[in-house]
Amino acid sequence: MMIDWPLFGIFLATTYAAGATGAFFSPDGWYDRIDKPKWTPPNWLFPVAWFVLYICMAYAATRVAISGSPLLVYALAIWGLQVAFNTLWSPVFFGLHRPGAALLVLCGMWISVLAMAVSFYQTDMFAGLLIAPYVVWTSYAWALNFSIWRRNRGAAQPAGA
Amino acid sequence: MMIDWPLFGIFLATTYAAGATGAFFSPDGWYDRIDKPKWTPPNWLFPVAWFVLYICMAYAATRVAISGSPLLVYALAIWGLQVAFNTLWSPVFFGLHRPGAALLVLCGMWISVLAMAVSFYQTDMFAGLLIAPYVVWTSYAWALNFSIWRRNRGAAQPAGA
Incomplete structure (x- = not known):
């Protein structure tokens, strides 16, 4: 399968624009x-994990886009949905210091990432497999966010939070 | 042209997930x-404008997705890119109080929205026209952000900013 580089570039730029949220x-x-x-996990693991996941996601999306499958438009629509949730999580968690609201965002993200994995798999099997690590990471992030929310529910918000 | 409701639903959900950033x-x-x-503009205009723009965008994306054009995958890839920038702007501007950084985000958003309008137009003329108000609004937002950045460049960041 020949890769369509401009298409891969747009998808990779999208993941980096979403990832900029984690830098801010x-x-x-x-x-x-x-x-x-x-x-x-140690703080250094987050950017490393995202760096790898973003490349896998962008390459998988490119494979889906050039697959010629009639299902690809649903798969790409779901791609956009998870991009929005992905961009939204960091500002809500790290910016607002609101683990409860961030957990709701992660619920939406987890559902859309799982739906993306399934729809990618139906369109191009290898593309679906490339999304599997993202499903695992999002599940782990959900468990971590849930645990943090439960442990700090009663705690007063620090000043400026 | 028959509308594909599940597809429209995914695109509309995407705009609302991106728009949640403006609520937070x-x-x-x-x-x-x-x-x-x-x-x-008065503060009440922002949610009203976005409400209309989001419906236009989601409907336009649906038309593109079902157009059958060979260019539609590029158009949908660019859709995802502008979703990321759209979600990113509010947290950087209103969350971090950083008009300069927000202006850079808006540069990326403006380019991706314009590219989306062009690629939508090439795929489905009416879909491209539906994106025109979004181009106008983003241009206006850019000018406003630029003016605010210039007027407040020397000003000290307020405490907690």
């Missing part, structure tokens, strides 16, 4: 202080 | 206080 809104003093589970 | 990050005391040009 990243772990801060509030995040360092709040009660987190033992299995919280 | 909306005009605050900082925005009320900073120096703004005379032609700044």
